[in-house]
Amino acid sequence: SYFLTGAAIFSYFVFFTNINEGYIHTFFSFGTGGQTAIRNFRALGDDGMKADAIFTNNKNQWKSIYDEVKEWVWQNWSKWMEEKPAWF
Numbered sequence: 001s002y003f004l005t006g007a008a009i010f011s012y013f014v015f016f017t018n019i020n021e022g023y024i025h026t027f028f029s030f031g032t033g034g035q036t037a038i039r040n041f042r043a044l045g046d047d048g049m050k051a052d053a054i055f056t057n058n059k060n061q062w063k064s065i066y067d068e069v070k071e072w073v074w075q076n077w078s079k080w081m082e083e084k085p086a087w088f
Contacts, residue, residue, distance in 0.1 A: 033057065034064075041053045041062070041068075047076060047085065051087055052087065
């Protein structure tokens with residue numbers, strides 16, 4: 001068990017010393033999954049990415065913006081039915 005712990009710590013050290021420093025911040029976050037889903041939904045412009053940000057998460061994580069999501073779906077439903085994007 002000491003060997004595995006040492007190997008894990010060594011692996012983390014090697015990993016974090018070899019990645020591009022500009023991306024280190026992407027490995028740590030104090031936000032919850034729900035906060036991330038809501039932030040991504042609001043920030044993304046692509047409908048497919050917005051749908052992925054919301055509909056691949058538990059509804060309880062985004063229930064606080066349910067009306068906002070509902071309005072977005074209502075506004076875009078006919079367009080999606082006509083265009084039939086791959087993510088739909």
